[in-house]
Amino acid sequence: MSRTKPTITPDQLILLDRYRIDEYTHFEPEEGAVFFHITADDRIYRGVSSTDETEITTQECASLLLRIHDRFVYPPVHKQTKLTLLPVQDKHDRFSDSTSFYIKRPRYMAYDERRTTVHPNFLTRSMLQEICALERISQNPHPFIAKYHGCRVRRGRITGIVLDRAEITLEDAVDDPRFEDLHANRFFEGVTSAVMYLHCLGLAHNDLNPSNIMISKDGGPVLIDFDSCLPFGHPLDKFGVAGWTDMDPEDYKTPNTSERRHDMYAMGKLIRWLLKRFPGDN
Known part of the structure; x- marks a missing residue:
């Protein structure tokens, strides 16, 4: 450093x-x-x-x-990789408007010198995985998946992913009186539509939970956090959130792969969670 x-x-x-x-x-x-x-x-x-x-x-x-050092957190831009690049224009950078856009950075809090000696590309690989998933999804955008604009670039590296900003996470909405009339079944149908769309693309989200689902200004769901979203069968670096995955988040040694069943398990938990906290449909 x-x-x-x-x-x-x-x-x-x-x-x-x-x-x-x-x-x-x-x-x-x-x-x-x-x-x-x-x-x-x-x-x-x-x-x-x-x-x-x-x-x-x-x-x-x-x-x-x-x-x-940038090389541990920001993936390099390769000319042969087709990505939507947004070089930062400091004087006229509309994506710096934090009220309209959210810039997702790599998971820098996971940086640890002990880890980089063993897996120096852990953070950059995770960020690239998310970008690749979003690039594929954005070819035919889904209304209940976060809108992706592209990647911010500085010093020849990708420093952030630009997304539309949503209102609030589903997890935080539980304590917000503005959402006390949220209809659980209708909301769940929107989430299901987004997840099924991913599956049609051959992708699994692999990390569904209330903190990775946001609520838009019109009250609909917005699926976010795609750094574990990979084609079926690909190895996973992350293991989901305890209580929301059929994988063991404490077992870092057993290999896991991206699978449709991880999402279906979380969806079963989600509908029960929604009905308990937002009983507007009952």
């Missing part, structure tokens, strides 16, 4: 709860605080401190930040 230090303010720090670190890295949590900072030109910094996250100061964080 580079030792150049950025200038930061408290609101520019992303603090990772140490109890969630193993969720991202599959390694034992480091003691103290782990934190990140992303600059305006998409350079990612990471820091680790022995100080508890509730006590660490911004000054200490800034002194400990080290830049993660």
Whole structure:
């Protein structure tokens, strides 16, 4: 990691709860605080401190930040790969409008130097998988799948995926009074339509759960998070969320593959979850 230090303010720090670190890295949590900072030109910094996250100061964080090299987080742009590229135009970049667009970055919180020594392309491969799935879906867009615009490019690498911004995740909508009249069966039909569309393309989502389904402004579902969306039979790097998958998220050694049955298992859980929390159809 580079030792150049950025200038930061408290609101520019992303603090990772140490109890969630193993969720991202599959390694034992480091003691103290782990934190990140992303600059305006998409350079990612990471820091680790022995100080508890509730006590660490911004000054200490800034002194400990080290830049993660682009090659570990951002996939390179290859001329032979046909992707929708959106080189960043700093002065006239309409995709910087955060009210209309969402820029999804690689899962940089999963970065760990211990992992990169074994799997240096883990994060870049995961991001490319999602882009390939979205490129294929976007050839014939589905109304209940996040609208994909293309990939932001800086320094010859893909630094973000540009999507339409949706209203709120289904998981968060449970506690939002605006959605208390959401009709579970109608909403589920929309999700089912999106999942069946993926299956018709020979793809499985493999990570269906309420945090990966959003609600649009008109109240319909928006399926998101395609970094595990792969053709049937392809090996998976991720194992889904505990309670929402027929795979074992704690078993990192047993190989798993992309399968239709992973989605069908999650769909069975989802309709029960919806009917319990949004009983508008009952």
